[in-house]
Amino acid sequence: MATELTAQELWQPFEPGRDGGWDLRAAAHLFRRAGFGADRQQLEAAVQKTPLQVVDDLLEGREPAEYSTEMQTLATAAISGGNVEPLSAWWVYRILSTPAQLLEKTVVFWHGHFATGADKVTEPQLMLTQNQLLRRLAFGDFHQLVQQISKDPAMLLYLDSASNRKAHPNENFARELMELFCLGEGQYTELDIRELARCFTGWEVRRGEYRFNRFQHDTASRSFLGASGVLSGEDAVQVVLQQPQTAEFLVGKLLRYFVLDEPAGQAELTAPLAQQFRDGGLQIRPLLRTMLSSRLFFSRRAVGRKLKSPVELALGLLRCLHGTTNTVELAQSLQQLGQGLLFPPSVKGWDGGRTWINSSTLLGRSNLMRRLITSENTRFGRLPLRDYLSARGLQKPADILAELELLLFAVPLPAAARDGLLSLMKSGSDTAVAEGLHALCTLPEFQLC
Amino acid sequence: MRHDRRGFLQQVVTGSAVLSFGGVVPLPLLASAARTRAERILVVVELQGGNDGLNTVIPAADPLYRRQRPAIGVPQSEVLSIADGMSFHPALRGFAELLEVGQLAVVQQVGYPQPNRSHFESMDIWHTCQRKDQQRPDGWLGRWAERVQGVGGDTRALHLGPEKLPFALMSRSVRVPSVRSLEEFRLRGAEDTQFREAVQNLAAATRAEQDDLLSFVATSTTSALTASERLATAAKAAATDVAWPQSGLAERLRTVSQLIRSGLQTSVYYVTLGGFDTHAQQPDAHRGLLRQLSEAVRALLSELQSSGDLQRTTVMAFSEFGRRVGENASAGTDHGTAGPMFLAGGAVRAGLHGQRPDLANLQDGDLQFSTDFREVYATVLERWLKVDSSDILVGRFQPLDLFSA
Numbered sequence: 001m002a003t004e005l006t007a008q009e010l011w012q013p014f015e016p017g018r019d020g021g022w023d024l025r026a027a028a029h030l031f032r033r034a035g036f037g038a039d040r041q042q043l044e045a046a047v048q049k050t051p052l053q054v055v056d057d058l059l060e061g062r063e064p065a066e067y068s069t070e071m072q073t074l075a076t077a078a079i080s081g082g083n084v085e086p087l088s089a090w091w092v093y094r095i096l097s098t099p100a101q102l103l104e105k106t107v108v109f110w111h112g113h114f115a116t117g118a119d120k121v122t123e124p125q126l127m128l129t130q131n132q133l134l135r136r137l138a139f140g141d142f143h144q145l146v147q148q149i150s151k152d153p154a155m156l157l158y159l160d161s162a163s164n165r166k167a168h169p170n171e172n173f174a175r176e177l178m179e180l181f182c183l184g185e186g187q188y189t190e191l192d193i194r195e196l197a198r199c200f201t202g203w204e205v206r207r208g209e210y211r212f213n214r215f216q217h218d219t220a221s222r223s224f225l226g227a228s229g230v231l232s233g234e235d236a237v238q239v240v241l242q243q244p245q246t247a248e249f250l251v252g253k254l255l256r257y258f259v260l261d262e263p264a265g266q267a268e269l270t271a272p273l274a275q276q277f278r279d280g281g282l283q284i285r286p287l288l289r290t291m292l293s294s295r296l297f298f299s300r301r302a303v304g305r306k307l308k309s310p311v312e313l314a315l316g317l318l319r320c321l322h323g324t325t326n327t328v329e330l331a332q333s334l335q336q337l338g339q340g341l342l343f344p345p346s347v348k349g350w351d352g353g354r355t356w357i358n359s360s361t362l363l364g365r366s367n368l369m370r371r372l373i374t375s376e377n378t379r380f381g382r383l384p385l386r387d388y389l390s391a392r393g394l395q396k397p398a399d400i401l402a403e404l405e406l407l408l409f410a411v412p413l414p415a416a417a418r419d420g421l422l423s424l425m426k427s428g429s430d431t432a433v434a435e436g437l438h439a440l441c442t443l444p445e446f447q448l449c
Numbered sequence: 450m451r452h453d454r455r456g457f458l459q460q461v462v463t464g465s466a467v468l469s470f471g472g473v474v475p476l477p478l479l480a481s482a483a484r485t486r487a488e489r490i491l492v493v494v495e496l497q498g499g500n501d502g503l504n505t506v507i508p509a510a511d512p513l514y515r516r517q518r519p520a521i522g523v524p525q526s527e528v529l530s531i532a533d534g535m536s537f538h539p540a541l542r543g544f545a546e547l548l549e550v551g552q553l554a555v556v557q558q559v560g561y562p563q564p565n566r567s568h569f570e571s572m573d574i575w576h577t578c579q580r581k582d583q584q585r586p587d588g589w590l591g592r593w594a595e596r597v598q599g600v601g602g603d604t605r606a607l608h609l610g611p612e613k614l615p616f617a618l619m620s621r622s623v624r625v626p627s628v629r630s631l632e633e634f635r636l637r638g639a640e641d642t643q644f645r646e647a648v649q650n651l652a653a654a655t656r657a658e659q660d661d662l663l664s665f666v667a668t669s670t671t672s673a674l675t676a677s678e679r680l681a682t683a684a685k686a687a688a689t690d691v692a693w694p695q696s697g698l699a700e701r702l703r704t705v706s707q708l709i710r711s712g713l714q715t716s717v718y719y720v721t722l723g724g725f726d727t728h729a730q731q732p733d734a735h736r737g738l739l740r741q742l743s744e745a746v747r748a749l750l751s752e753l754q755s756s757g758d759l760q761r762t763t764v765m766a767f768s769e770f771g772r773r774v775g776e777n778a779s780a781g782t783d784h785g786t787a788g789p790m791f792l793a794g795g796a797v798r799a800g801l802h803g804q805r806p807d808l809a810n811l812q813d814g815d816l817q818f819s820t821d822f823r824e825v826y827a828t829v830l831e832r833w834l835k836v837d838s839s840d841i842l843v844g845r846f847q848p849l850d851l852f853s854a
Contacts, residue, residue, distance in 0.1 A: 061641060160779055163779035164778075165778035165779070166778075168778030168779070170728050170729065170778065170781070170783065171728075171777075171784070172726075172728045175566075175567070179567055185570050186568070186581060190813070235665070261663070304660070307666070336611070338611070338630055346723075348568075348569055355613045356613075357665070357669050358626065358627040359628065359634070359672060359677070360626070361629075362631065362666075362669055363636055364629065366637070414655065416654040420647050421647075421651070422645070424643070439644065439648055439651060442636075442651070443651055444652060444656075444669075
């Protein structure tokens with residue numbers, strides 16, 4: 001695609017032919033980004049439809065009722081011991097098994113956006129309640145999402161707003177509402193923070209639920225971000241959401257999460273989408289639809305231009321090869337690689353991009369791939385790896401390599417690497433295939449998505 | 450895709466019983482390496498979240514302090530008196546002892562003009578010495594590493610800890626390794642030579658395309674493989690009889706001590722202690738953090754003293770800002786501005802430096818800084834690491850008198 005397309009044109013729907021091929025490779029890209037990855041069967045089904053149909057299917061986000069019920073049962077079991085770690089493992093299990101990939105991928109986004117750490121909240125039921133809130137509203141109305149997260153008990157505890165009293169307001173939530181949730185740093189003054197914090201005085205948590213304590217609520221007139229008057233906390237959230245910057249801020253963040261890590265000329269690129277998002281009343285589903293079916297999304301500016309998060313790395317390998325594993329161990333490994341689900345490093349969530357990568361995480365990523373591939377607990381379509389591949393007619397190293405490249409790689413392998421990989425796998429034994437896959441997953445290219 | 454529900458339940462049950470998030474397990478380091486040494490060592494301790502400086506180095510006798518902090522002020526009967534009416538928080542007993550033996554310098558009221566009260570922005574300012582509207586692709590220690598690269602085979606700087614690589618260590622051309630634990634800092638399968646060499650060759654293979662993100666990952670992979678081999682073969686430092694406290698920070702500093710004593714030619718080590726964002730119920734949390742800091746640093750210094758490495762080591766602790774002078778209703782404090790920095794080691798000029806906090810002269814309820822943090826950095830760069838600081842700090846800052854000659 002010509003790189004001279006305007007920002008407007010980049011957001012037009014991808015048209016196979018004009019904008020490149022709609023083939024297995026393009027479909028694999030879509031599933032890696034709008035989910036965690038697809039196996040060959042799913043890819044072959046996808047290319048029978050149009051890209052927009054596939055995106056719309058993903059945006060349905062519907063889970064069969066029995067699946068949701070089962071997940072609820074498992075979640076209840078996971079929190080019964082009073083610890084959050086099993087709930088983190090439950091979420092990994094959910095990501096691995098969900099039929100609604102994009103929904104789950106978006107929930108992970110919101111978790112990073114409205115980052116709430118179980119190390120401080122400690123009560124697993126509250127973490128689960130928040131997780132369900134994020135899932136319920138993941139594709140919905142951003143106003144509603146912010147209003148509800150503002151009263152979410154886990155959030156209230158995490159940002160100390162539960163002890164925000166009239167005599168001495170606590171500024172933590174007010175600051176992060178503007179800096180991290182809606183506007184971005186520098187879009188408000190310190191005075192705005194102090195005024196806004198007073199609107200949330202008296203918002204408390206009582207027996208695990210939000211409660212408004214009118215005796216601790218400051219009812220004086222307030223003035224911030226150009227609004228003034230006697231404002232309730234709900235009014236105050238609305239004032240923040242009405243800032244035009246909200247759309248720009250959120251679109252920029254979604255762009256970096258779903259499309260590309262390092263957008264050159266981001267302001268120009270986001271402007272048309274931010275306009276659409278504002279005009280549509282901050283509805284999330286149509287925004288994602290435009291992004292994920294755009295010419296930009298399927299172009300060389302986007303394909304392979306993201307670094308995989310640990311979740312994308314590990315769950316991607318498993319989902320592409322029908323893998324199942326011990327998710328308790330996997331959840332712990334993800335934490336060690338910097339992405340413990342329900343344990344974000346700070347209220348800022350995960351920065352993503354290059355910050356995923358350093359010497360430790362690269363070695364840790366490679367070691368995790370080895371553990372996943374060789375673990376007794378890992379099965380691929382209920383089989384050991386080599387049997388799984390054989391059952392699909394993949395026995396020769398060259399065939400295996402070609403298939404894995406299609407399923408797992410966003411960018412082509414360097415020609416020089418191919419020979420080394422083939423010679424590692426030469427004998428075709430269980431060990432040789434496992435070593436080959438491990439080496440493949442240690443390639444710099446494997447970190448890209 | 451079918452999933453095994455019973456299997457998941459079993460994992461949850463057995464998993465939760467054995468869940469533990471252990472920290473550093475020292476790797477039995479292998480062969481003995483030549484004992485060539487980095488001449489001087491800087492250990493940076495980042496206190497994350499905004500340390501309440503006023504309850505760390507306390508103007509305990511100041512009536513304004515009592516008035517602003519009726520609930521969370523540290524009682525005068527408990528503080529450890531230093532000098533000039535200033536005192537340490539009682540949890541800083543280790544620091545008080547270091548001060549007594551001439552191994553601790555406190556720089557008071559460190560900050561910068563037009564302070565930013567966002568954790569992330571203020572931390573970025575401390576890490577890069579640049580404001581948000583300026584280009585900042587790298588950090589001050591990353592720029593330092595670029596200038597001294599090529600001396601010896603070991604990495605110039607090393608980050609130890611579970612968090613992402615600090616911005617301060619980022620550079621456009623040098624990849625500073627980040628080590629979560631020595632145990633994890635090894636490539637599994639690398640004991641097989643054929644596999645190890647294959648992986649090294651794959652990482653180093655020529656890439657046809659000039660993709661910035663890909664070449665970043667490729668150079669990072671190569672550097673990770675090299676560093677992990679070097680750390681695995683670094684000499685195992687002899688155990689000492691120093692009693693290390695049990696804490697995350699102590700574990701990381703213990704690894705630092707091991708690497709310093711083993712003769713690794715690395716000059717800068719970087720560790721982080723989080724949790725200082727004490728908006729609510731501050732006193733207990735803050736006491737625990739200060740104790741952790743002071744005891745871990747004291748243990749490090751004492752071990753390095755016994756190995757003869759103390760004279761070539763300086764520890765520097767900082768936080769992105771201090772906290773508001775007036776307490777809030779949650780027995781906590783909100784984001785503020787200036788705060789103290791600490792320098793510890795065998796070569797520091799011990800005692801209190803800089804101006805004491807002036808509670809009668811606040812700006813919007815916040816302390817005003819009297820020493821720019823870049824003056825402290827300039828001191829460390831010029832007087833300790835012996836390099837010119839003006840490029841690194843993007844400006845000329847006057848070094849302070851913090852080291853004995």
